[in-house]
């Protein structure tokens with residue numbers, strides 16, 4: 350049986366396993382290729398506010414854009430004004 354060591358805790362696992370038996374960590378390493386590419390949307394933008402300013406209303410599928418000062422669809426593909434809301438990278442939170 351082929352073995353591999355867990356990248357999280359170092360425990361030996363069968364290379365057939367997807368999750369570490371010891372710590373439950375993901376053994377597959379890099380995200381699968383079939384995972385859709387990350388596309389920044391207005392919901393991911395630093396200018397997006399989850400609640401509208403006083404007197405304004407947004408729907409459950411909208412965010413308030415603090416840049417243009419208007420409601421935008423949260424799934425809308427972000428434009429040139431996009432400003433990443435998070436400074437961490439996806440890899441950082443997997444550890």
Ligand SMILES: [Zn+2]
Nearest residue numbers: 355358369372
């Ligand atoms: Zn582990």
